[in-house]
Amino acid sequence: MGSWQEGYDEDISNINSLHAKYFLAITCKGIKMAWTEDRIEKLRKLWDDGLSASQIAKELGEGVTRNAVIGKAHRLGLKSRPSPVKTDGEKKKAAPKKVAKRSDKKLVSLLDLTDRMCKWPHGHPGDDDFHFCGKASEPGMPYCAGHCAEAYQAQPPRRDRRQAPRQPIM
Numbered sequence: 001m002g003s004w005q006e007g008y009d010e011d012i013s014n015i016n017s018l019h020a021k022y023f024l025a026i027t028c029k030g031i032k033m034a035w036t037e038d039r040i041e042k043l044r045k046l047w048d049d050g051l052s053a054s055q056i057a058k059e060l061g062e063g064v065t066r067n068a069v070i071g072k073a074h075r076l077g078l079k080s081r082p083s084p085v086k087t088d089g090e091k092k093k094a095a096p097k098k099v100a101k102r103s104d105k106k107l108v109s110l111l112d113l114t115d116r117m118c119k120w121p122h123g124h125p126g127d128d129d130f131h132f133c134g135k136a137s138e139p140g141m142p143y144c145a146g147h148c149a150e151a152y153q154a155q156p157p158r159r160d161r162r163q164a165p166r167q168p169i170m
Contacts, residue, residue: 035072043069047078109136119146120151 039060046056052133054068060069106112108131113119118133119142135144 039064040072040076043072044076044078047073050081107131118142118147120144120147 033041042060043056046059053066053073057064057066058067067086079157082166107129108117112134113132115139117136120133121130122133123130133147135146137144138148141148
């Protein structure tokens with residue numbers, strides 16, 4: 001017997017697939033875990049009690065992993081349970097941001113904008129109350145003074161951008 005077969009009880013000399021032999025070598029060397037009737041019965045009971053696969057693996061112990069529990073439950077045909085991870089349909093929608101509506105001023109739509117109006121968007125384009133700031137824009141800029149300050153933030157010069165003086169070539 002080769003070294004990869006050490007500790008394995010069954011005769012596996014008839015296995016021709018190199019992949020299967022490698023798999024057996026990896027899974028059977030070191031940790032030996034067998035699905036006995038008692039373990040399978042305990043798995044069924046814990047599964048029906050609603051424990052997670054990780055919790056069942058801890059209960060069974062001795063080299064049983066979460067993935068081993070999931071695989072065995074699948075092969076046994078145990079009823080599947082809803083995933084604890086939320087799907088897109090189950091995610092709670094974020095509360096829409098409330099836009100302060102000015103009762104004295106009409107909301108500025110894209111069609112209302114001129115080149116002298118602030119084009120800062122408010123809200124999401126798909127929402128009914130989506131609009132633009134509409135205040136007078138700074139000359140040559142698309143936004144009002146307040147939104148220009150938010151959009152264009154000056155960065156201090158970086159030391160590593162300055163070029164070091166070149167050494168003369170001799």
